[in-house]
Amino acid sequence: xxxxxxxxxxxxxxxxxxxxxxxxxxxxxxxxxxxxxxxxxxxxxxxxxxxxxxxxxxxxxxxxxxxxxxxxxxxxxxxxxxxxxxxxxxxxxxxxxxxxxxxxxxxxxxxxxxxxxxxxxxxxxxxxxxxxxxxxxxxxxxxxxxxxxxxxxxxxxxxxxxxxxxxxxxxxxxxxxxxxxxxxxxxxxxxxxxxxxxxxxxxxxxxxxxxxxxxxxxxxxxxxxxxxxxxxxxxxxxxxxxxxxxxxxxxxxxxxxxxxxxxxxxxxxxxxxxxxxxxxxxxxxxxxxxxxxxxxx
Amino acid sequence: xxxxxxxxxxxxxxxxxxxxxxxxxxxxxxxxxxxxxxxxxxxxxxxxxxxxxxxxxxxxxxxxxxxxxxxxxxxxxxxxxxxxxxxxxxxxxxxxxxxxxxxxxxxxxxxxxxxxxxxxxxxxxxxxxxxxxxxxxxxxxxxxxxxxxxxxxxxxxxxxxxxxxxxxxxxxxxxxxxxxxxxxxxxxxxxxxxxxxxxxxxxxxxxxxxxxxxxxxxxxxxxxxxxxxxxxxxxxxxxxxxxxxxxxxxxxxxxxxxxxxxxxxxxxxxxxxxxxxxxxxxxxxxxxxxxxxxxxxxxxxxxxxxxxxxxxxxxxxxxxxxxxxxxxxxxxxxxxxxxxxxxxxxxxxxxxxxxxxxxxxxxxxxxxxxxxxxxxxxxxxxxxxxxxxxxxxxxxxxxxxxxxxxxxxxxxxxxxxxxxxxxxxxxx
Ligand SMILES: Nc1ncnc2c1ncn2[C@@H]1O[C@H](COP(=O)(O)OP(=O)(O)O)[C@@H](O)[C@H]1O
Ligand SMILES: [Mg+2]
Numbered sequence: 001x002x003x004x005x006x007x008x009x010x011x012x013x014x015x016x017x018x019x020x021x022x023x024x025x026x027x028x029x030x031x032x033x034x035x036x037x038x039x040x041x042x043x044x045x046x047x048x049x050x051x052x053x054x055x056x057x058x059x060x061x062x063x064x065x066x067x068x069x070x071x072x073x074x075x076x077x078x079x080x081x082x083x084x085x086x087x088x089x090x091x092x093x094x095x096x097x098x099x100x101x102x103x104x105x106x107x108x109x110x111x112x113x114x115x116x117x118x119x120x121x122x123x124x125x126x127x128x129x130x131x132x133x134x135x136x137x138x139x140x141x142x143x144x145x146x147x148x149x150x151x152x153x154x155x156x157x158x159x160x161x162x163x164x165x166x167x168x169x170x171x172x173x174x175x176x177x178x179x180x181x182x183x184x185x186x187x188x189x190x191x192x193x194x195x196x197x198x199x200x201x202x203x204x205x206x207x208x209x210x211x212x213x214x215x216x217x218x219x220x221x222x223x224x225x226x227x228x229x230x231x232x233x234x235x236x237x238x239x240x241x242x243x244x245x246x247x248x249x250x251x252x253x254x255x256x257x258x259x260x261x262x263x264x265x266x267x268x269x270x271x272x273x274x275x276x277x278x279x280x281x282x283x284x285x286x287x288x289x290x291x292x293x294x295x296x297x
Numbered sequence: 298x299x300x301x302x303x304x305x306x307x308x309x310x311x312x313x314x315x316x317x318x319x320x321x322x323x324x325x326x327x328x329x330x331x332x333x334x335x336x337x338x339x340x341x342x343x344x345x346x347x348x349x350x351x352x353x354x355x356x357x358x359x360x361x362x363x364x365x366x367x368x369x370x371x372x373x374x375x376x377x378x379x380x381x382x383x384x385x386x387x388x389x390x391x392x393x394x395x396x397x398x399x400x401x402x403x404x405x406x407x408x409x410x411x412x413x414x415x416x417x418x419x420x421x422x423x424x425x426x427x428x429x430x431x432x433x434x435x436x437x438x439x440x441x442x443x444x445x446x447x448x449x450x451x452x453x454x455x456x457x458x459x460x461x462x463x464x465x466x467x468x469x470x471x472x473x474x475x476x477x478x479x480x481x482x483x484x485x486x487x488x489x490x491x492x493x494x495x496x497x498x499x500x501x502x503x504x505x506x507x508x509x510x511x512x513x514x515x516x517x518x519x520x521x522x523x524x525x526x527x528x529x530x531x532x533x534x535x536x537x538x539x540x541x542x543x544x545x546x547x548x549x550x551x552x553x554x555x556x557x558x559x560x561x562x563x564x565x566x567x568x569x570x571x572x573x574x575x576x577x578x579x580x581x582x583x584x585x586x587x588x589x590x591x592x593x594x595x596x597x598x599x600x601x602x603x604x605x606x607x608x609x610x611x612x613x614x615x616x617x618x619x620x621x622x623x624x625x626x627x628x629x630x631x632x633x634x635x636x637x638x639x640x641x642x643x644x645x646x647x648x649x650x651x652x653x654x655x656x657x658x659x660x661x662x663x664x665x666x667x668x669x670x671x672x673x674x675x676x677x678x679x680x681x682x683x684x685x686x687x688x689x690x691x692x693x694x695x696x697x698x699x700x701x702x703x704x705x706x707x708x709x710x711x712x713x714x715x716x717x718x719x720x721x722x723x724x725x
Contacts, residue, residue, distance in 0.1 A: 152616070
């Protein structure tokens with residue numbers, strides 16, 4: 001693992017004060033060639049912490065994530081932006097070990113949830129994925145009834161064992177996902193018969209039905225119309241009261257609407273992290289500025 | 298670069314070039330349509346030719362000529378053991394009474410031959426069912442001999458020399474008399490559907506072979522479906538991808554192409570000679586056909602599993618289901634229609650399979666209807682093969698009729714497949 005970030009990457013220190021990035025010293029942007037992370041990737045008391053994570057595909061052939069260190073705070077929405085293929089999804093899928101399901105995918109480094117290493121040998125991925133829920137880019141409800149879509153998770157995890165408990169969890173989850181009013185009269189209809197936006201909210205309801213602590217969202221609105229997108233953005237703003245959310249998005253507007261912090265990825269490197277407003281108004285890295293001003297990506 | 302719609306180099310607008318090409322494109326489309334249509338028409342023509350020839354040859358086997366005789370259930374003949382009494386004598390007596398002027402041993406023997414030897418079984422059955430008929434005279438319809446049947450159905454030419462005919466001039470004359478007196482009648486051939494095989498065509502039936510096929514297919518289904526599906530699930534969902542699983546995959550694909558008689562040889566060597574299982578038994582037939590059907594089912598099931606969208610798997614895993622739960626609750630229900638189709642195709646192949654069963658002795662001449670998995674039995678296609686090999690003219694139409702029964706079974710199986718798919722295939 002190459003470690004070219006010794007001088008610049010802010011090491012998490014006791015008081016949380018990182019080393020100053022070079023850009024702040026001379027008032028100029030960090031040059032495109034410098035691929036070290038700019039900004040403060042760590043927070044105090046994080047929900048999830050990623051330290052020096054590298055991801056390879058095809059048994060080491062493709063280096064998809066390069067030495068990324070990034071924290072996810074409690075009750076925050078962290079947005080991940082960057083051009084296509086820069087590794088946003090790959091990074092996100094490390095956080096709930098979905099990359100385990102890909103043959104030839106190797107993850108190294110340390111990822112913790114509330115201080116516990118989620119890649120420790122003893123960790124069982126099923127409860128982990130109940131704790132760290134995921135919403136996918138394309139709405140993917142089960143080809144079963146709306147009710148069954150939501151009740152399935154709580155049932156297999158033993159959170160709702162009888163019909164009335166399941167009814168309850170279905171209702172509360174659908175209400176939280178803002179879908180209850182639209183579907184309450186036909187819960188036995190197929191989930192795949194809903195509109196795209198409704199399907200994605202159903203998937204969110206399915207995710208929160210198992211009471212996760214973290215929700216990962218991979219471009220949840222990329223397949224949706226603006227109205228459905230607005231509904232889901234409102235939903236994210238509400239959900240952040242209870243959950244930590246990491247969201248990948250292609251839309252910088254969306255990132256600025258829903259997130260508190262933003263991380264910019266480029267070709268597998270985490271280039272810049274910072275408060276969303278700062279990243280979009282006064283980026284510190286030349287690559288970030290290129291991206292947000294539309295020079296590429 | 299040209300601006301849209303503006304003249305290109307040749308003075309032609311791009312859209313004109315596009316439109317100019319349309320004629321060729323339409324022609325290509327029409328040509329392709331004609332190819333497709335003619336392929337369909339040709340295959341339909343072959344199919345209907347096949348069906349028409351089978352049905353036109355076979356439909357007459359569903360009828361059998363019967364002769365009406367006044368049988369006197371003579372107390373003298375029917376004394377002693379009723380099971381072994383000489384019922385043939387009753388038939389002969391009735392015939393002689395019908396034609397009193399037939400004298401001479403030779404003529405009498407020819408006359409008696411008009412009625413099937415199976416008639417005595419019918420009479421015995423009547424007597425055993427109701428002993429009160431002993432001593433009375435009854436009008437009974439008895440099956441005619443197969444040659445009479447063929448003559449009545451017009452399958453024999455009468456304009457050839459007597460020595461080249463199966464029936465003598467006198468026999469033909471008697472048939473005409475019987476027909477004139479309305480004592481000959483073609484009736485529905487119940488025997489064909491209720492009897493086992495026989496050397497006498499009019500006594501031969503399809504039930505023995507059908508039951509043999511039934512038991513054989515039950516064994517095949519019960520073994521090959523669970524084993525095939527389990528193997529497919531393991532290989533597709535759980536097995537690591539390495540050179541061993543690659544090797545297994547290649548071998549399964551090769552097994553599907555192995556000539557079926559090889560499986561028969563294997564069954565002979567392993568099940569009969571090594572394990573000492575009974576010959577000609579549906580159990581062994583089922584085992585052999587299981588070997589033959591497994592690759593088909595495994596390949597179809599794996600294809601069905603592969604076609605389940607990855608997003609469903611991700612959804613299941615993402616919510617924290619274990620791999621087992623993902624497969625059983627989400628993947629399997631979606632793959633089930635494809636698996637069932639593969640299974641039914643495999644079963645249909647097994648139903649029509651002859652060669653491997655010859656090797657394990659299911660080609661034997663078996664009169665009794667099998668009542669279990671270890672009784673000697675034959676199967677429908679082997680029965681067809683046996684009958685097609687028989688010299689009697691009456692077996693020709695029975696062969697075609699048996700083919701019709703086999704086809705009916707195949708169509709029924711396909712219907713079941715479609716219904717099962719409809720049931721499982723809740724596309725939402
Ligand atoms: N399953 C995979 N196998 C091999 N390479 C992959 C796989 N998934 C993604 N990649 C590669 O990893 C890089 C990052 O992909 P991804 O994380 O999907 O990007 P993003 O989500 O930012 O568009 C891309 O170059 C992509 O081609
Ligand atoms: Mg992506």
